Each structure stands twice: as C-alpha cells, then as structure tokens.
Amino acid sequence: xxxxxxxxxxxxxxxxxAVKGVLAATASRGFYARRGVERDDVFLFxxxxxxxxxxxxxxxxxxxxxxxxxxxxxxxxxxxxxALVVNAGNSNAFTGKAGVLKNDATLKxxxxxxxxxREECFLAATGVIGEPLPDPNYVGQMLPDxxxxxxxxxxxxxxxxxxxxxxxxxxxxxxxxxxxxxxxxAGILKGSGMIMPNMATMLCYVFTDAALTPEVLDTLLRGSVxxxxxxxxxxxxxxxxxxxxxxxxxxxxxxxxxxADDPRLEAFRALIDETFRDLAHQxxxxxxxxxxxxxxxxxxxxxxxSAKTIGMHIAxxxxxxxxxxxxxxxxxxxxxxxxxxxxxxxxxxxxxxxxDHLVAEGGxxxxxxxxxxxxxxxxxxxxxxxxxxxxxxxxxTVWTCDLTHAYVDIxxxxxx
Amino acid sequence: xxxxxxxxxxxxxxxxxAVKGVLAATASRGFYARRGVERDDVFLFxxxxxxxxxxxxxxxxxxxxxxxxxxxxxxxxxxxxxALVVNAGNSNAFTGKAGVLKNDATLKxxxxxxxxxREECFLAATGVIGEPLPDPNYVGQMLPDxxxxxxxxxxxxxxxxxxxxxxxxxxxxxxxxxxxxxxxxAGILKGSGMIMPNMATMLCYVFTDAALTPEVLDTLLRGSVxxxxxxxxxxxxxxxxxxxxxxxxxxxxxxxxxxADDPRLEAFRALIDETFRDLAHQxxxxxxxxxxxxxxxxxxxxxxxSAKTIGMHIAxxxxxxxxxxxxxxxxxxxxxxxxxxxxxxxxxxxxxxxxDHLVAEGGxxxxxxxxxxxxxxxxxxxxxxxxxxxxxxxxxTVWTCDLTHAYVDIxxxxxx
Numbered sequence: 106x107x108x109x110x111x112x113x114x115x116x117x118x119x120x121x122x123a124v125k126g127v128l129a130a131t132a133s134r135g136f137y138a139r140r141g142v143e144r145d146d147v148f149l150f151x152x153x154x155x156x157x158x159x160x161x162x163x164x165x166x167x168x169x170x171x172x173x174x175x176x177x178x179x180x181x182x183x184x185x186x187x188a189l190v191v192n193a194g195n196s197n198a199f200t201g202k203a204g205v206l207k208n209d210a211t212l213k214x215x216x217x218x219x220x221x222x223r224e225e226c227f228l229a230a231t232g233v234i235g236e237p238l239p240d241p242n243y244v245g246q247m248l249p250d251x252x253x254x255x256x257x258x259x260x261x262x263x264x265x266x267x268x269x270x271x272x273x274x275x276x277x278x279x280x281x282x283x284x285x286x287x288x289x290x291a292g293i294l295k296g297s298g299m300i301m302p303n304m305a306t307m308l309c310y311v312f313t314d315a316a317l318t319p320e321v322l323d324t325l326l327r328g329s330v331x332x333x334x335x336x337x338x339x340x341x342x343x344x345x346x347x348x349x350x351x352x353x354x355x356x357x358x359x360x361x362x363x364x365a366d367d368p369r370l371e372a373f374r375a376l377i378d379e380t381f382r383d384l385a386h387q388x389x390x391x392x393x394x395x396x397x398x399x400x401x402x403x404x405x406x407x408x409x410x411s412a413k414t415i416g417m418h419i420a421x422x423x424x425x426x427x428x429x430x431x432x433x434x435x436x437x438x439x440x441x442x443x444x445x446x447x448x449x450x451x452x453x454x455x456x457x458x459x460x461d462h463l464v465a466e467g468g469x470x471x472x473x474x475x476x477x478x479x480x481x482x483x484x485x486x487x488x489x490x491x492x493x494x495x496x497x498x499x500x501x502t503v504w505t506c507d508l509t510h511a512y513v514d515i516x517x518x519x520x521x
Numbered sequence: 522x523x524x525x526x527x528x529x530x531x532x533x534x535x536x537x538x539a540v541k542g543v544l545a546a547t548a549s550r551g552f553y554a555r556r557g558v559e560r561d562d563v564f565l566f567x568x569x570x571x572x573x574x575x576x577x578x579x580x581x582x583x584x585x586x587x588x589x590x591x592x593x594x595x596x597x598x599x600x601x602x603x604a605l606v607v608n609a610g611n612s613n614a615f616t617g618k619a620g621v622l623k624n625d626a627t628l629k630x631x632x633x634x635x636x637x638x639r640e641e642c643f644l645a646a647t648g649v650i651g652e653p654l655p656d657p658n659y660v661g662q663m664l665p666d667x668x669x670x671x672x673x674x675x676x677x678x679x680x681x682x683x684x685x686x687x688x689x690x691x692x693x694x695x696x697x698x699x700x701x702x703x704x705x706x707a708g709i710l711k712g713s714g715m716i717m718p719n720m721a722t723m724l725c726y727v728f729t730d731a732a733l734t735p736e737v738l739d740t741l742l743r744g745s746v747x748x749x750x751x752x753x754x755x756x757x758x759x760x761x762x763x764x765x766x767x768x769x770x771x772x773x774x775x776x777x778x779x780x781a782d783d784p785r786l787e788a789f790r791a792l793i794d795e796t797f798r799d800l801a802h803q804x805x806x807x808x809x810x811x812x813x814x815x816x817x818x819x820x821x822x823x824x825x826x827s828a829k830t831i832g833m834h835i836a837x838x839x840x841x842x843x844x845x846x847x848x849x850x851x852x853x854x855x856x857x858x859x860x861x862x863x864x865x866x867x868x869x870x871x872x873x874x875x876x877d878h879l880v881a882e883g884g885x886x887x888x889x890x891x892x893x894x895x896x897x898x899x900x901x902x903x904x905x906x907x908x909x910x911x912x913x914x915x916x917x918t919v920w921t922c923d924l925t926h927a928y929v930d931i932x933x934x935x936x937x
Contacts, residue, residue, distance in 0.1 A: 167860030167868050199856045201869070201885030234853030235886050343861035423756045423839065423924075424932055431933030437650030440615045444583030445759035452583050453617070469617030470651050508839075510929050516840055517847030 109511065111297075112486065113390035113398060114273035118261040121278040122289035125314040125356030126153040129258035130251045131266040134243060136194025136232065145266040147244060149251040150189040150258070150310070151219060156354045158186035158227075159323035161330055163347035169198035171228040172346055174208050178224045184319020186352055187221035189310065190228055192244050193267045193295070196306060197230040198345035206241040214245030218252045229348045231269055231295065231306040258312075264293045267308060270515075271297050272391055277383035278311075281372040286359035288315040290376050294384040296347075297339070297391040306344040309334060309384060315373060316355035317362050324365035325377050326351045333381035336413065336503045338420045339392035351377075389504045394511025397429055397486050404500040405455075405493040411448045412501035415494060418446040419503075426508030429488055434479035436464045443492060454495035459483065525927065527713075528902065529806035529814065530689035534677040537694040538705035541730040541772030542569040545674035546667045547682040550659060552610025552648065561682040563660060565667040566605040566674070566726070567635060572770045574602035574643070575739035577746055579763035585614035587644040588762055590624050594640045600735020602768055603637035605726065606644055608660050609683045609711070612722060613646040614761040622657040630661030634668045645764045647685055647711065647722040680709040683724060686931075687713050687807055693799035694727075697788040702775035704731040706792050710800040712763075713755070713807040722760040725750060725800060731789060732771035733778050740781035741793050742767045749797035752829065752919045754836045755808035756928075767793075805920045810927030813845055813902050820916040821871075821909040827864045828917035831910060834862040835919075842924030845904055850895035852880045859908060870911035875899065 131145040160179050162172045190211060197204045208228055215226045240246075264274035278291035296307030317325070330349055355361070362370055390398050401419050406412035419425055419442040428435040439457050443450060453468035460482040463471045482488065488507075547561040576595055578588045606627060613620045624644055631642045656662075680690035694707035712723030733741070746765060771777070778786055806814055817835050822828035835841055835858040844851040855873050859866060869884035876898040879887045898904065904923075 163860075164863060165857070165860035166863060166866050167856045199853065199868075199881065199885055201883055203885070234856055235881065236853075237886060343857070345857055345860055423928070427929050427932035430929065433933065437615065437652075440583045440650055441581070441759070441761055444579075444581035444761055447580060447582060450582050452615075465615065465651065467617055469615055469619070470653060508929065510926055512839070513843050513846065513924065513926050513929060516843035517849060 108272050110272040111391045119276050121260045121291040122280050124289045124291050124312045126354030127312050128255040129263055130254040131262050132247055132251055146194050147192045148263045148266045152186055153354050156186045157319045157322050158352045159326040160350040165343055165345050167345050169346040170204035170208050171197055171230050175227050182224035185225045187225040188215050188219055191267050192230050193269050194232040195236050196232045196234050196346050199235040203238045207238050210242040210245040214248040218248040229308050267295045271295050275387040277380045279376055281376045283359040283373050284369045288357040288359050290380050292380045292384055306346040309349040311351045314354050314357035315359050317353040321362050321365045322351050329378050329381040333385035337385045337389045338505050389506050392506035393515050394509040395506030396509050397488055397507040399488045399505045402491045402502045405495045406499045407449045407497035409499045409501050412499050415446045415448050416503035418442045420505035430507040430509045432484045434483040449496045451495040456493045458491040460489050524688050526688040527807045535692050537676045537707040538696050540705045540707050540728045542770030543728050544671040545679050546670040547678050548667055562610050563608045564679045564682045568603055569770050572602050573735045573738050574768045575742045576766040581759055581761050583761050585762040586620035586624050587613055587646050591643050598640035601641045603641040604631050604635055607683050608646050609685050610648040611652050612648045612650050612762050615651040619654045623654050626658040626661040630664040634664040645724050683711045687711050691803040693796045695792055697792045699775040699789050700785045704773040704775050706796050708796045708800055722762040725765040727767045730770050730773035731775050733769040737778055737781045738767050745794050745797040749801035753801045753805045754921050805922050808922035809931050810925040811922030812925050813904055813923040815904045815921045818907045818918045821911045822915045823865045823913035825915045825917050828915050831862045831864050832919035834858045836921035846923040846925045848900045850899040865912045867911040872909045874907040876905050
C-alpha cells in the first residue's frame with residue numbers, strides 16, 4: 106500500500122554538519138526491487154581506529170540475531186567500533202540458525218574487506234520478522250563494492266537506505282565546543298512504530314568527532330535516551346530489533362574526555378540531549394497514521410519512574426488516543442488512565458490541564474472548566490496534557506501521537 | 522451515534538432460572554430521555570435477610586465513590602447484603618464531594634424505604650466520568666416507587682436497565698444440585714470495554730439461591746473471576762467503576778455450605794465457573810467494534826501468572842488486533858508480543874499454532890508452514906492462537922476481540 110506522508114514531514118532534509126573521520130556508502134541489495142521500488146537498502150559506515158561506542162538495544166526476549174551479536178561485540182570489543190552495516194527489507198529476527206549464519210558471513214566479509222577486528226563490527230537489520238533468508242551472504246557479498254565507494258556521509262542517502270515504512274527521513278545534529286575546539290554531532294533514525302505488518306523496529310545511530318571514552322559515551326547515551334527514545338510510544342509494542350548506538354571518532358582534535366562529570370562536557374551534553382530529543386519527536390511525528398503530536402507531562406509524582414509510568418499509561422491508552430484523533434477533549438479518560446497506572450496519587454488533590462486550561466481539580470471537574478476552550482486545544486495538531494498527581498516532587502515528560510483510521514488501515518494490510 | 526449490533530449478538534435473551542428470594546424492579550430516571558431515548562436506567566434488587574455476598578472491584582486509584590462505598594460496606598456488613606441499586610447514565614466517578622452526597626442520599630432512602638441496614642446496601646453507577654450531578658438525591662428519590670413494584674426479576678428488563686453502549690443484553694445462568702436440592706444461578710453483566718467516550722465500566726451481578734457463607738462465596742467468586750472476567754481484555758483500559766458481586770439468598774432450602782472445599786459444591790462450582798466464563802465471553806463478543814472472537818492460550822510457562830502476562834501482551838497488542846481485523850495471519854507479531862512481555866521463554870524451542878496449524882518452531886517459521894491454511898483460520902470470526910513458550914508447565918487462557926475501524930469511530934465520537 107502507498108503511505109500518505111505524515112502531516113509533520115519537514116519540507117527538506119535537515120542540514121547536518123560534517124563529522125570528521127566518518128565514512129559511508131549505500132547500495133541496493135534489491136530487497137525493495139521485487140516490490141517494484143528502486144532504492145538503496147544497505148549502508149556501511151566505517152570509523153577510524155580508536156573510535157569509541159556505546160549502545161542500547163531492545164529488551165525483548167525474542168531479540169534478533171543482529172541484536173544478540175551487537176550486545177556481545179560491545180562487551181568483547183570493550184566499546185571500540187570500526188564498522189556498521191545495516192540493511193532494510195528483512196529483520197533477520199526469528200530466522201533460526203540461518204540468521205546466525207548470515208551474521209557470520211557478513212562479519213567475515215567486513216573483516217576481510219575492511220581489515221578491522223570482528224568484535225568492532227556492528228550489525229542491524231529491519232523489515233519482515235521470520236521471513237527466511239535465501240542466501241546467508243546476502244549482505245556480505247556487497248562489502249567489496251560498498252568499501253570501494255566510501256566517502257564522507259551523504260546523510261540523506263544513508264537515512265533513506267534504512268527506511269522501511271517511514272514517510273520521511275529523520276535526522277538531527279549540530280555543533281558546539283569542547284574546551285574551545287569545535288565538535289560535531291550527526292544522528293539518523295528510522296522507525297514509525299511497527300507501522301507495516303512485520304516492518305518493525307527503531308534504529309538510531311548518532312556520530313560525533315568528539316573524543317570520549319566508551320564509559321563516558323555510555324553515560325551520555327543512557328541519560329539522553331531515557332528522556333527521549335525511551336519516553337516516546339506509538340502503540341506500546343516493542344520491536345525485536347530496536348538498536349541505538351553512539352559513536353565518537355575523536356577526529357575533531359578536541360581533548361579526550363574521560364569522565365562524564367567533566368565540566369567541559371556541558372555544551373556537548375546539551376547537544377546530545379537535543380539531538381536525541383529531536384529524533385524522538387520526529388519518530389512520534391511519523392508514528393503510524395499520526396495526525397497529532399502529543400506531549401504528556403506528569404508532575405508531583407513520588408519518583409521519576411512513577412511519573413513515567415503514569416505518563417505511559419496515558420500515552421498508550423487506545424481510548425485517549427482515539428479521542429485525541431477526533432479532537433474530543435475527554436478529560437475523564439485521563440482520570441481513568443492515571444487510576445489504572447496503580448501508581449501513588451492523591452485523587453482529591455490531583456489537577457489536569459489541557460494546554461494552559463485547568464480542566465479538573467478537587468476530585469472533580471474544575472469550576473472554571475470551559476468546554477469550548479478545552480476543545481479548541483484538542484482541535485490543534487499539538488496537544489499538551491499536564492497532570493499534577495499531588496503525591497511528591499518528581500516529574501517526567503513522554504510523547505506520543507493519536508490513534509487514527511490510518512493506523513488500522515496500515516496495520517491491517519497484508520504482508521505484501 | 523447509533524451503534525451497529527455486534528455480529529455475535531444472540532437471537533434472543535437467554536432463558537434464566539428463577540432464583541428464590543430475589544426481588545427486583547426497574548425504572549427510568551431520564552438519563553437517556555434527554556438524548557431522545559426512552560428506556561429504564563435504574564434497577565433495585567432486594568434480597569432476603571441472611572443473604573451472603575462477596576465482591577471484587579476495580580483496582581483503579583481513581584475509583585468511583587460507589588466503589589469506595591461497596592468496599593467499605595462489604596467489610597462493615599461482614600458479607601451480608603439486602604439491597605443493590607444501580608444506575609446507568611452517570612458514573613459518579615470524579616464527582617468530588619457531590620458524589621459522596623449522592624451516595625449518602627441514596628443509602629438513606631434505601632434504609633428508610635426498605636428497612637434494611639445501611640452497610641448491607643450496595644451501589645454502582647455507570648456512564649460519563651466527571652459529569653457533575655445536579656441533584657444528590659437523583660436516585661434516592663426513586664426508591665419509594667421502585668420498592669412498591671418489587672417482583673421476581675424480569676432478568677431482561679434488569680439487564681437492559683444498566684446497559685450503556687452494549688449492543689446486546691448479556692446474561693447467563695443455570696441450575697444444579699447441592700446435596701440433592703436444586704439450586705439456581707442467574708447472572709447479568711454490562712460492558713463492552715469503555716466503548717463510548719466516558720461510558721465506561723464492567724458491572725456484573727450473579728445471584729443464587731444456594732446457601733453459602735460469605736467466605737465460601739468470596740472463594741468461589743475470586744476463583745471464577747480470575748479465569749473469566751480477569752482474563753478478558755478489549756483495549757487494556759480499566760474503568761473507575763468496575764464491580765462484580767455474587768449474592769446467595771439461601772432460598773433454595775439447600776444446606777448451608779461453610780467450606781469452599783466441601784465436596785457437595787462440585788457441581789455448583791462448575792456452574793458458577795461456567796456462568797462467569799459465558800458472561801466474560803459475551804463481554805468480549807460485544808467489545809467495541811469487535812468483528813472477531815479471539816482465544817489465546819499460553820502453555821509451557823513458568824507459572825500461571827507468567828502465562829497470563831504473555832497472553833495479555835498478545836491480547837492487548839494493537840498490531841496483532843489490527844492484523845486480526847484484516848484477517849492477516851501475521852505470526853511474526855506474536856513473536857514480538859511474546860518477546861516484549863519480558864517473561865521467561867525459550868526462544869528456540871517455543872511453538873506457535875493458529876488453530877491446529879503449527880506456524881513457528883525452532884526459532885523460525887515452521888517447515889510445514891502453509892500461508893493459505895494460516896490465512897484461512899484468520900479469515901474466520903473465531904481465531905485461536907496457541908503458544909508453547911517451552912519454559913515450564915503452567916498454562917493460562919485469555920480472550921479478546923480484534924481492533925477495527927469501528928473502534929476508532931466509536932471512541933472518537935463526541936461526548937454527546
């Protein structure tokens with residue numbers, strides 16, 4: 106089926122800075138050609154010796170063979186990275202021994218062609234789950250061609266090469282200084298929920314030419330991802346292949362940072378945070394069938410974890426998401442979702458705002474409730490829900506999209 | 522909006538037995554008249570002195586004032602019950618002090634009109650959440666009229682009086698013997714998910730003329746509900762008002778049963794189980810927009826709780842429910858949902874069946890997989906998914922419906 110572009114698709118691909126040391130190439134393995142689409146579907150990134158990396162992966166107990174490999178390599182290689190190969194079109198998840206053979210063949214080709222250590226090579230795949238792989242070397246055989254065409258990344262070409270059912274390519278980045286030396290950050294992301302049958306997965310790769318140890322990278326990555334990719338939801342479903350990695354080449358010439366508490370990191374940390382937040386928001390804005398971008402802020406919770414749990418109960422409620430799709434300012438459903446979270450709250454002291462309008466307080470509808478004002482806010486394409494649950498001092502923000510007819514259409518389509 | 526009847530609506534209301542000792546009356550308070558619908562929207566049940574009861578209620582932290590009262594009364598009255606008043610049209614949830622005043626006024630009228638102890642009176646309400654109550658005595662003032670018309674229950678009239686957006690009245694029951702004496706069971710239920718904006722709530726009341734202590738009733742109720750009402754889901758959302766109560770009048774003349782392990786209970790326990798299971802299945806079959814009835818059985822789990830968690834992850838996945846609506850036998854999504862449950866499983870040994878057809882085994886698609894056979898099963902209106910997660914010996918079954926366009930339409934409709 107032909108997907109309608111998200112109403113939030115930007116007019117042009119964002120301008121990303123050059124990241125010193127990073128080389129890339131894209132090519133077509135033909136995964137989409139058999140569906141009548143001409144496009145690249147594989148990319149290779151090659152990184153200079155000494156590049157640090159950190160990664161977070163799906164917690165799923167049915168994780169793909171690629172995720173299993175990356176987790177292992179991250180440990181075995183002690184956070185060093187030299188190459189990354191990703192393909193779209195087949196997720197290599199639930200493919201049994203064939204999936205492991207495919208990884209072995211791809212890694213063998215990477216080692217032989219690029220002359221890099223096996224445990225510094227990373228893999229990902231996205232597409233149909235459980236689809237048999239006809240040829241275990243289907244990606245590995247492309248390595249000689251790809252490595253012969255390496256060049257500073259064409260970020261848009263790379264981003265387009267790992268899209269599955271994304272309706273626009275998603276990227277973000279910028280520059281700042283570390284100890285007076287300019288450093289750059291460029292990140293690319295694919296995913297829009299599990300938008301097409303078996304076309305799952307969020308993949309996100311962020312590159313910088315700052316010089317950071319794997320430990321510092323890991324701290325930065327986990328801190329940023331908690332408040333960005335781990336705080337968005339489209340449908341509450343978790344892919345078998347979700348992967349997010351951060352790479353630091355050191356190519357900027359900035360001094361090596363060996364502690365996440367180093368004050369010289371302040372601007373850089375903010376840039377990393379902003380890059381991940383921007384990518385996470387783009388993910389939600391390209392969520393399956395999304396017509397509205399929704400921010401849900403929970404305040405007054407007993408802990409950040411509790412605030413996030415409450416926020417996710419609101420963000421994942423089909424009743425709330427369908428009401429938002431219709432622009433129905435149905436605050437009773439927010440009460441329902443807060444209640445079913447089973448988190449500590451004060452029912453009689455909690456307050457709910459839609460935008461700046463206080464809709465509920467004192468265990469009931471606010472005396473100042475104005476249906477027209479609440480509805481006007483819900484009629485827009487950016488909805489803000491704020492809840493003070495009056496049980497503590499912690500806050501968290503999550504983001505989601507609405508649940509529309511397009512979601513049902515897209516996800517009911519046959520696996521063709 | 523006018524709701525299309527569920528394709529599973531039965532041709533006629535089921536025949537229920539008389540339950541000795543139970544009296545009832547229904548009336549219209551006009552909650553629906555202002556929407557142009559002529560119907561009853563309040564019922565009163567009156568039970569003989571000595572009637573035992575047990576109840577389970579929503580775990581929501583934003584439970585309605587009625588639920589708060591019932592929980593309190595069950596304790597204070599030591600499991601005795603004399604009367605039950607329920608209204609449809611306003612849920613009395615998140616109505617602040619007005620909600621408590623309404624309950625006080627209703628209870629006062631019940632005590633004065635019926636001459637029964639206050640803590641043996643039970644209440645429930647279903648409808649719009651957070652809608653202000655114009656008159657605290659809006660139900661209490663009906664008691665004199667209702668009590669003047671008490672008679673053996675017209676079960677269909679009672680069931681229709683507490684429907685909100687149910688598309689058919691749901692009831693079940695039957696008879697069996699305890700120690701050679703015939704006893705009867707009749708149960709009524711309303712709910713179809715939170716099908717209309719703010720029209721929430723599952724309410725279920727089962728009456729028997731067996732003689733059972735409150736402790737025995739409580740054990741029977743919890744055992745049956747775990748495997749019935751607590752094992753179905755429509756959208757994963759939990760109402761502020763869910764209530765389920767079991768009443769035993771003793772009117773049959775059967776001997777008083779004082780232990781849940783009493784062997785004379787065997788047939789009765791089976792009848793109670795079957796009544797709750799039938800009511801739970803009717804609930805799912807009238808789920809919002811349901812076009813398919815789905816049974817999900819998890820085997821080989823490390824515990825029954827683990828099996829249920831895995832089953833509910835499958836049953837609540839929007840990706841799976843939309844695929845089912847379209848008849849797409851998308852087994853990769855079952856793998857995804859099993860994985861995201863985070864429960865113990867053996868990825869390489871788990872097996873998945875659609876109906877009798879084995880679709881996945883050995884960590885991959887089954888060699889005997891037949892797309893036509895899998896699709897044929899998904900094309901029907903009864904879908905059976907069975908997963909052996911190969912981690913232990915425990916099993917559990919849950920039931921759900923599909924997620925269709927009608928769900929989006931129904932739940933996006935304005936609160937009118």
